[in-house]
Amino acid sequence: MTRPPVCMYGVKATLQRVLADDQITITQIDQPTPSEPSALSEGIIGPITKLSAEFFPGAVVLPVMSAGATDGSYLRNAGIPTYGHSGMAGDIHESRIHGRDERVPVKSFFNGNEYLYRLVKEFAGGK
Numbered sequence: 001m002t003r004p005p006v007c008m009y010g011v012k013a014t015l016q017r018v019l020a021d022d023q024i025t026i027t028q029i030d031q032p033t034p035s036e037p038s039a040l041s042e043g044i045i046g047p048i049t050k051l052s053a054e055f056f057p058g059a060v061v062l063p064v065m066s067a068g069a070t071d072g073s074y075l076r077n078a079g080i081p082t083y084g085h086s087g088m089a090g091d092i093h094e095s096r097i098h099g100r101d102e103r104v105p106v107k108s109f110f111n112g113n114e115y116l117y118r119l120v121k122e123f124a125g126g127k
Contacts, residue, residue, distance in 0.1 A: 012026055012028070032073075033073045033074060034073060035072070035073035035074075035077045037065070038076055038081035038083055039081065040063055044083060045061065045063075047119055047122035048061055048119065049061045050122070051115055051119055051122065055089075055111060055114075055115045056089055059089075066084055070084060085116075085119070086112065086116075087111075087112040087113075087115035087119065088104060088109070088111075088112040089108050089111065089112070090104065090108050091105075
């Protein structure tokens, strides 16, 4: 996949417009490493759906893209399918991710730990 540099998506133009100062130079210092998403198969989504129904009854399993940075693009570009999945549940109305008071509810931590442990076992073919 070939994508134009990030600045071609309008970020640079938007910054120049907002700053409105010809004395400020905007320079992109790095190039992104884009990658195609890894394919979702029943072998991946099946165990997630199964355990989610047990741990989080009524929750919808929905693939999404995280805007956060990971090493996933490097792995995918090397031919290694890569997925992110936390297994944590929290209050839908409260997001403290990377804030000054970032925290995870204790119950979510322990449930997420058990969920991920069992998910890895499912992926490995064991019970």
